Amino acid sequence: MDNESTGAAVPAGVIPPHIQDTDQLLDPVLFSNDNRNFKLKTVPAFSIHLLISSVISCVGIGLAALWPAERRCDAYFIMLYLRATFWVITYLFDHFVKIQHQKLRMSGYHDFHRETSMQKGIPLQVVSLWNSMLLAVQAMIHHYYGVSFWEHCAAGWLSPISYVTAFSVAENVVLAIFHGCYIDKVRKFNKANLAPDVLRGTDQVGGSLGLMQPGGDTAELLEKQADLIAYLRDHTHRLNLSMHKMQTNVRPVRTPQIP
Incomplete structure (x- = not known):
């Protein structure tokens, strides 16, 4: 298949770099490699x-x-x-x-x-x-x-x-x-x-962070929800920075016009 932006042929089975970058951005933000190596x-x-x-x-x-x-x-x-x-x-x-x-x-x-x-x-x-x-x-x-x-x-x-x-x-x-x-x-x-706790499911109470079993600790549930919100907000900020950096590095490519 030909690359529409450059006209160069792409070998079969090879994913173009711009599609790889898009797929990387679409990955869940919680699965960050940096968190697994935290000390x-x-x-x-x-x-x-x-x-x-x-x-x-x-x-x-x-x-x-x-x-x-x-x-x-x-x-x-x-x-x-x-x-x-x-x-x-x-x-x-x-x-x-x-x-x-x-x-x-x-x-x-x-x-x-x-x-x-x-x-x-x-x-x-x-x-x-x-x-x-x-x-x-x-x-x-x-x-x-x-x-x-x-x-x-x-x-x-x-x-x-x-x-x-x-x-x-x-x-x-x-x-x-x-x-x-x-x-x-x-x-x-x-x-x-x-x-992180979110990936291991330790922040969940009764199977869901929004649900609580009878007799559960409401204060503990609210505290865990606040921690999870702060965690997601931080990762959303990191994702926005990554997207902004990617957009600034993208160079405009002229599409060849068919005469």
């Missing part, structure tokens, strides 16, 4: 965050145990500076994790997003809570000791550096538990290499 890239961030917390705890233990009595006040303020810096690091870390989980949700993995929605925010909550309690303890120490605070800095194991170190070690234990559970979940999720 949640938060394990290194959680590992580094836990490492920093462990280092701060070890520094506090070393300062409390090894520094001489006349320098224990300096050790106390060093730990306070480290605690403040650690909160800033945790805030940036939390922002990065939220971006990655937003990509997870927009890629169609709503079940895992809901499963880890609480765990991803625990580090910032724990560090903020610990710093608030530490601030309260510091205020009580200064209020109780008053002008004699510098004398009590060298009070052995009851010095302020010991309090700060104890808070840091306790915080590190809590973070290790939550970080370990989260990292294990994410590694299993990445290793499974699952398709």
Whole structure:
């Protein structure tokens, strides 16, 4: 068969490129190859965050145990500076994790997003809570000791550096538990290499997302419907961009006129 636009012959059994492009655009938008290869890239961030917390705890233990009595006040303020810096690091870390989980949700993995929605925010909550309690303890120490605070800095194991170190070690234990559970979940999720929930049918309740069995959770159904709408809207936007790009790349071809 001859190609009407160019007049060139097309071998039998070969589909013209423009027909292939059209068929590709007509494929269901849900079957995106990018979604099947999605990996949640938060394990290194959680590992580094836990490492920093462990280092701060070890520094506090070393300062409390090894520094001489006349320098224990300096050790106390060093730990306070480290605690403040650690909160800033945790805030940036939390922002990065939220971006990655937003990509997870927009890629169609709503079940895992809901499963880890609480765990991803625990580090910032724990560090903020610990710093608030530490601030309260510091205020009580200064209020109780008053002008004699510098004398009590060298009070052995009851010095302020010991309090700060104890808070840091306790915080590190809590973070290790939550970080370990989260990292294990994410590694299993990445290793499974699952398709989006829509393709696996996990977002369906009672056989259809618009139907619900008697006694079902209405709030959960509405939440899943909202997730699915956001997912479809994102893929529709991607499809529109692909169509626009294809239209801009199409060159006008003159059809030969028959004399």
